[in-house]
Amino acid sequence: MKQSRLILPIIVISQFCCTSLWFAGNGVMGDMMVDFKLKESALGHLTSAVQFGFILGTLIFAILAIADRFSPSKVFLTCALLGSLFNMGVIWEENSLSSILSLRFITGFFLAGIYPVGMKIAADHYEKGLGKSLGFLVGALVLGTAFPHLAKELTTAFPWKYVIALTSFLGVLGGLLMFIMVPDGPYRKPANKLELSASYNVFRNHKFRSAAFGYFGHMWELYAFWAFVPIMLKTYGAKHPEAALNIPIWSFLIIGIGGLACVLGGYLSQKLGTKQIAFIALLLSCGCCLISPLMFFTESESLFITFLLFWGMVVVADSPLFSTLVAQNASVKLKGTALTIVNCIGFSISIVSIQLLNVLQTTMNPINIYPVLALGPILGLVVLYEKKK
DSSP states (O other), rough: HHHHHHHHHHHHHHHHHHHHHTTHHTTHHHHHHTTOOOEEEEEEHHHHHHHHHHHHHHHHHHHHHHHHHSHHHHHHHHHHHHHHHHGGGGGGGOHHHHHHHHHHHHHHHHHTHHHHHHHHHHHHHTTTTTTHHHHHHHHHHHHHHHHHHHHHHTTTTTTTHHHHHHHHHHHHHHHHHHHHOOOOOOOOOOOOOOTTTTTHOOOGGGGHHHHHHHHOOOOOOOOHHHHHHHHHHHHHHHHHHTTOOHHHHHHHHHHHHHHHHHHHHHHHHHHHHHHHHHHHHHHHHOOOOOHHHTTOOOHHHHHHHHHHHHHHHHHHTHHHHHHHHHHSSSSGHHHHHHHHHHHHHHHHHHHHHHHHHHHHHHOGGGGSGGGGGHHHHHHHHHHHHHHOO
């Protein structure tokens, strides 16, 4: 019993440590742009490079059923070590945009063995209360994603390369913790053979397919919002010069508060139902997308920040709930493959929305670009509404 109580905190800590690799480049983007003479568009390109790497990684991991055929903790450790190594490559002084994009791409590739595999490990240990467990796990992902922004602010007296080194150290630490302290779960049923059609077959289940499409709508909004939080703050500051916004700290808080929302959503789902809480969170985040242009005109800095903090909560609160629905409606032997392929498609969608915002911010008033993010939540709401009927 003592071991089972310790396992979830270790999985959560490991997930936090390793997912800090995700936005490591975003946290020090300003310094990298100066040192490597990058253009403004580099933000979207570097974020998308990680996403592209993650997509290719999840596709390969899903097709080969890596998380179902091999010990998930060993897969997690291997990917954590390699992801940390390539993350460190960014500090090389002779880097160009191409080499940085390549390094971020490879880091993203190995994150495919961290985020979905971490969920697979949790699902192997917690059959009951999976929504709550994944709430903690996705909350750790959110904090890990936000952490580089905080690390940047805490290390202002040091070169930006210290942030990269810190996230790589955390990645190694997280991988070792998972490998040493988390054995294969009691509900794990390893796949005995390679089934190349497994990634396709999981979508034949209607309930699984519905949960997956809800997740895809959610992903259209999530990473684009996270990537553009610093841009939103910068845009507001330019329109209201009297506002003294600490962009790294507020970026951390706005993204990081979503971790609390994930945990809260996990608990609420146990009482009110997983689909119901996912529907409410998606509806609220959709509303935030639509009214966002109006918020840039408010003279109240506090109101604008409060709005972004609220958006930061509801934009991700449904993430562990969709993952729970996906895991619950997948075959036991293919649970890891199911989570991985859904992640693959979801992150592919996120690249489209990030690049769309990247283009729109250069062709129109950047204040008016964020309602386009409502398209994903609207799709998700339609799917969830059909499931509720």
